Amino acid sequence: MADARLLWDFQRMGHAPRPCSVAVGLGSHDLGVADVAVELYRRGMAPLIVFTGATSPTTRDRMPRGEAVHYRERAVEGGVPEEVVLVETRARNTGENIRFSRELLAERGVDVSSVLLVSKPYEERRAYATARRLWPEVEVVSASTPLALGAYVTSVGDARLVLDMLVGAVQRLIVYPARGFMIEQEIPEDVVAAYERLRGAGFTGRLVPE
Structure with a gap:
């Protein structure tokens, strides 16, 4: 251990949350990602949330409607208005999470200069490094559940x-x-x-x- x-400690980026154009929650088995996105929205850190993710062998049974859909349901149950939550349901890896979310926001005409990238705690650095490669023009602020x-x-x-x-x-x-x-x-x-x-x-x- x-x-x-x-x-675990290396994967945490140590970023302080700040207001960004959008929060992007990366799909996984962990509904805590959705909970963090909800908390950031409540704090005024992002006016819009995108949840991205299809299913994987890890999530197929526990999230049969797809990771992004289950995340959205969790967020709406937590009080986030439905109209500020977008879902991207095709992505099956972190690269696709980033690419497809970027495409969805462009299609919706959303001007993005900064992203609150919400992931599992042990994938902050991996998600950050992927976003910096595939979405280099935006500032990336990492966030995750604050647990040891x-x-x-x-x-x-x-x-x-x-x-x-x-x-x-x-x-x-x-x-x-x-x-x-x-x-x-x-x-x-x-x-x-x-x-x-x-x-x-x-x-x-x-x-x-x-």
Whole structure:
């Protein structure tokens, strides 16, 4: 868990929320993403929310109508007006989340200069790096549920899933820049070492082919 905390802390960007043109909530198994977007809207940090995501093997059973649709339902239940919540239901990875959300906002004629990018806590940096590559003209402010690793694992109820995801997120930071999927970022040596130990310990369920 000490290695996992290193990866967890590295993934957090440490951005302070500030008013942006739009909040974009990235689809996943975690409804906390929708809750954070709702809280940011209530605080006046974004006048519009886009939820993006189809389904994945992780979410197919728990979100059968699609991640973005379930997020929207959660937000409306939380008091956000329906007219300020847009959904993008095709995206199946982070790159598509960004590209399709950008296209949707352009189609709606929304002028975007800054984005509150809401993700799972352990994917802040991955999402940020992807957005900076695919949407370079906008300022990106990262946001996620403000939980420590232990509390987050308890909320999800599946430590293996969270650690697999952590390892997979760091691997993508290592291999994806060369493929053009995200900007390159410096990864500290202790984070790389922790990643390699966790990978060697078998937390490989979310790795991509290299």
